[in-house]
Amino acid sequence: MSELRANRVAEQMKKELGDILTMKLKDPRIGFVTVTDVEVTGDLQQATIYISVLGSEKEKQDTLLGLTKAKGFIRSEIGKRIRLRKTPELLFEFDEAYEYGNRIETILRDLNK
Template structure:
């Protein structure tokens, strides 16, 4: 990925966080964090990675709400960032956060089990 695409991605991430957090009033959209934005080298496509607080239903509703608001989001981006053409936006869940949480849970479980077996030996 080019340096320019990286810079545009970072700018999009900042602006999208603000637009989604403050401008969109769709009740389906829960608490969203924009974790990353990957922009293609030609700046035509942007994949926006999000994490959503809540259960699976909340996540799906948020994705539907964001898909519905895509036109509005693109026009807001167009007003805020000076680009010849505003990139097409696709929203995806950032699975790395769930993956990290799962690893954290497993490590805690292992740690607690080791502590338990350590206590059993002392008795």
């Protein structure tokens, strides 16, 4: 039962984060960010937010730094939008799945040549 609720909270957080990151944050360090996934623990205490950022490695690191600095603001905005007793602690991580998939696709393309 708690896993189902955690999944529902994660999906709602993903939807709200997309809106918060595009509309509310004004930090110039934060580039073009896409929230690819959100994983919430069963007790709803922590949420890992997987992001994908377009740009160079420096732009990616700057974006991660900006999001980490804005963590408190983002958490309070989520708390206002989603009715929970306690808003989960946020942890931002890069989603490496897309880069990994692109690398495999490039290797397969090179093998076919």
